[in-house]
Amino acid sequence: MLPTSKVVSPPSDDKRWKIVDGLMRRHGHEPCALIEVLHKVQETFGFLTEESLSYVAASLRVPYSKVFGVATFYHFFTMKPPGKHTCVVCTGTACYIKGAPTLLNAVQEVAGIKQGETTKDGNLSLLTARCLGSCGLAPAAVFDGQVSGKMTTEKVKERIHMYLDSEAMAMEARK
Amino acid sequence: MNQDDLANIAVQTKQNDSRYDHVIKVCVAAGCLSANSEQVKTQLESEVKQRGLEGCCKVKGVGCMGLCAAGPLVANEGNEKMFQSVTPADAAAIIDDVVDHKPAPSAIVMDSNLDFFKRQKKIVLENSGEIDPERIEDYIAADGYEALFHVITMLNPAEVIEQITKSGLRGRGGAGFPTGLKWITVAKASGNRKYVICNADEGDPGAFMDRSVLESDPHRVLEGMAIAGYAVGAEKGFIYCRAEYPLAVKRLRVAIREAENIGLLGLNIGDTHFDFKVEVRLGAGAFVCGEETALIASIEGGRGTPRPRPPFPAQQGLWGDPTLINNVETFANIPPIIRRGGEWFASIGTEKSKGTKVFALAGRVKNTGLIEVPMGVTLREIIFKLGGGIPDGRRFKAVQSGGPSGGCVPEQYLDIPVDYDSLASVGSIMGSGGMIVMDDTSCMVDVARFFMDFCMSESCGKCVPCRVGTTQMHNILDRITKGKAGPKDLELLQRLTGMVKAASLCGLGQTAPNPTLTTLRYFMDEYRAHIEEGRCPAGVCHPAKAEAEVSA
Numbered sequence: 001m002l003p004t005s006k007v008v009s010p011p012s013d014d015k016r017w018k019i020v021d022g023l024m025r026r027h028g029h030e031p032c033a034l035i036e037v038l039h040k041v042q043e044t045f046g047f048l049t050e051e052s053l054s055y056v057a058a059s060l061r062v063p064y065s066k067v068f069g070v071a072t073f074y075h076f077f078t079m080k081p082p083g084k085h086t087c088v089v090c091t092g093t094a095c096y097i098k099g100a101p102t103l104l105n106a107v108q109e110v111a112g113i114k115q116g117e118t119t120k121d122g123n124l125s126l127l128t129a130r131c132l133g134s135c136g137l138a139p140a141a142v143f144d145g146q147v148s149g150k151m152t153t154e155k156v157k158e159r160i161h162m163y164l165d166s167e168a169m170a171m172e173a174r175k
Numbered sequence: 176m177n178q179d180d181l182a183n184i185a186v187q188t189k190q191n192d193s194r195y196d197h198v199i200k201v202c203v204a205a206g207c208l209s210a211n212s213e214q215v216k217t218q219l220e221s222e223v224k225q226r227g228l229e230g231c232c233k234v235k236g237v238g239c240m241g242l243c244a245a246g247p248l249v250a251n252e253g254n255e256k257m258f259q260s261v262t263p264a265d266a267a268a269i270i271d272d273v274v275d276h277k278p279a280p281s282a283i284v285m286d287s288n289l290d291f292f293k294r295q296k297k298i299v300l301e302n303s304g305e306i307d308p309e310r311i312e313d314y315i316a317a318d319g320y321e322a323l324f325h326v327i328t329m330l331n332p333a334e335v336i337e338q339i340t341k342s343g344l345r346g347r348g349g350a351g352f353p354t355g356l357k358w359i360t361v362a363k364a365s366g367n368r369k370y371v372i373c374n375a376d377e378g379d380p381g382a383f384m385d386r387s388v389l390e391s392d393p394h395r396v397l398e399g400m401a402i403a404g405y406a407v408g409a410e411k412g413f414i415y416c417r418a419e420y421p422l423a424v425k426r427l428r429v430a431i432r433e434a435e436n437i438g439l440l441g442l443n444i445g446d447t448h449f450d451f452k453v454e455v456r457l458g459a460g461a462f463v464c465g466e467e468t469a470l471i472a473s474i475e476g477g478r479g480t481p482r483p484r485p486p487f488p489a490q491q492g493l494w495g496d497p498t499l500i501n502n503v504e505t506f507a508n509i510p511p512i513i514r515r516g517g518e519w520f521a522s523i524g525t526e527k528s529k530g531t532k533v534f535a536l537a538g539r540v541k542n543t544g545l546i547e548v549p550m551g552v553t554l555r556e557i558i559f560k561l562g563g564g565i566p567d568g569r570r571f572k573a574v575q576s577g578g579p580s581g582g583c584v585p586e587q588y589l590d591i592p593v594d595y596d597s598l599a600s601v602g603s604i605m606g607s608g609g610m611i612v613m614d615d616t617s618c619m620v621d622v623a624r625f626f627m628d629f630c631m632s633e634s635c636g637k638c639v640p641c642r643v644g645t646t647q648m649h650n651i652l653d654r655i656t657k658g659k660a661g662p663k664d665l666e667l668l669q670r671l672t673g674m675v676k677a678a679s680l681c682g683l684g685q686t687a688p689n690p691t692l693t694t695l696r697y698f699m700d701e702y703r704a705h706i707e708e709g710r711c712p713a714g715v716c717h718p719a720k721a722e723a724e725v726s727a
Contacts, residue, residue, distance in 0.1 A: 136243025
């Protein structure tokens with residue numbers, strides 16, 4: 001059964017919900033705005049949770065099952081919290097031909113995690129992308145949102161070490 | 176806003192620009208930006224300021240200049256002087272060269288007479304690398320929105336469609352359906368509301384033409400959509416763009432806002448009764464959403480799963496209303512066709528494929544980047560003349576066109592002309608324009624496995640032939656690369672390709688076997704080497720080692 005149109009309140013008093021609410025209002029709470037709204041939630045909070053999905057479901061009057069279906073259908077949406085830093089290795093065709101598998105192996109080896117995973121200390125997430133459209137600069141990787149082209153295993157390892165070491169140093173300092 | 180206002184903006188912008196003796200253009204499209212071109216631009220600007228040249232020298236951010244491999248790229252107004260791999264530290268040398276004619280170090284000087292530039296013919300990309308994509312005035316000064324005004328004030332919808340039909344333009348998304356015919360169908364469809372959708376869900380890995388057009392010249396696409404809206408009777412347009420292209424999305428949003436502000440989109444465009452609004456909708460990383468019915472499902476806010484056709488979107492599309500869906504490059508071709516006439520466009524290209532095509536050239540080729548060539552040039556010319564051949568003294572092996580739906584074309588067909596029908600005759604497709612060159616370091620079985628892995632994970636799961644078939648084909652290909660396959664597997668693989676092709680619901684499944692089929696057809700010896708001799712000729716897979724493990 002569809003939730004009735006009673007006023008629903010955000011799952012928490014986090015002020016960031018106002019951003020999401022604003023977008024939903026702009027779309028007139030139309031069910032077709034679902035994907036746009038999920039983008040906004042993920043952009044604002046970093047990832048999706050069951051609470052945020054049920055809030056969106058109630059606000060747009062869409063069944064929770066459909067919201068969950070959409071959130072898990074599309075690769076772009078994630079229900080896992082991302083690490084402090086992210087490394088995305090492009091595995092599109094051009095990058096693949098130019099050695100993306102080697103890059104990916106190098107990162108996995110240095111960080112000790114597989115693609116789609118986050119290090120235990122929550123410092124680094126390793127992801128892959130189907131194509132960034134930076135094929136002219138293959139192989140490409142994205143470090144914290146910045147695209148870097150013409151990567152080599154050395155350069156990738158250096159960046160990963162930098163991320164891992166900075167956290168180790170911070171831990172040391174805290175001690 | 177009327178035609179005179181538009182002309183005024185064009186004249187004023189040109190006058191403003193003519194005050195400068197020198198214009199230095201810096202590429203600020205995604206490729207060069209990731210190589211630091213923003214800082215290059217800032218440094219050039221502060222250098223101009225320091226030398227007190229603000230009055231005579233202008234630094235301008237422009238769209239893609241094409242040769243992404245050599246980025247960041249900088250050029251002067253007429254592109255007589257071009258600079259490659261520029262760093263912020265080179266700013267002074269570039270200004271010395273452009274303004275004071277003191278030659279810059281040869282390391283950053285690029286030969287602007289390269290075949291890469293000379294052999295292109297630019298229609299879609301005519302403004303890329305020339306205008307500032309975030310300034311509507313720049314587009315208007317380059318005859319922008321003139322075609323839209325002409326259409327809404329001088330032509331009736333049927334006359335517009337007649338020009339498009341005459342031009343012979345075929346859909347640039349890959350399938351090559353005649354654009355004029357599609358427009359007629361939507362125009363004739365009955366319904367109070369109609370929609371225009373621009374498919375900017377460029378999911379093919381290895382393709383970045385649409386991204387580049389949207390980042391370099393977004394207004395061209397908006398103008399094309401508005402003309403289409405007028406022709407088919409739609410008042411609302413959607414651009415469905417990949418979320419992976421944040422810069423393209425940003426520039427589109429800027430462009431829509433600017434166009435609305437001066438009355439080139441929205442209500443009563445050009446003081447006529449024509450209304451047209453455009454909204455951007457974000458994709459969320461699903462390759463299948465490039466398929467038109469899946470794309471519609473996604474805009475409606477659901478999972479991107481295709482549905483059987485007919486009814487075609489032209490009759491029943493978005494929210495059940497007649498909907499025109501064209502690709503970014505198709506819309507980008509519309510304004511020049513209207514400005515210069517359908518006959519002019521039809522005079523370019525081959526008998527059945529008119530105009531030009533933009534290709535994203537990547538992989539094992541010297542000059543990777545974006546090119547636009549007339550239909551009918553040969554693959555050899557693209558790869559060896561424009562592309563500069565294979566680097567590191569390696570040997571060409573195959574070129575892959577059309578992404579996961581296309582095929583691998585071997586050396587013996589390098590002299591076929593590039594058009595929809597010739598590529599199809601060798602088992603590949605034109606596709607949206609990705610062109611990946613492979614040399615002898617690529618194993619064709621591994622490449623087939625790579626594409627099947629892609630299709631397997633991108634299959635939406637709605638129909639069994641695609642969902643199960645791609646997984647089974649992937650398993651067999653995986654076994655072959657690992658040296659665990661027997662001769663029967665090849666036979667099974669061949670049977671599966673036919674089955675998946677024939678029985679799948681949408682284009683994804685129907686074309687998923689293409690990379691496998693073409694590699695089976697042209698590179699059977701590589702398959703045999705893996706299966707019979709436990710050897711990978713390119714040295715990519717390790718079939719023998721795996722076999723040893725199995726037997727041990």
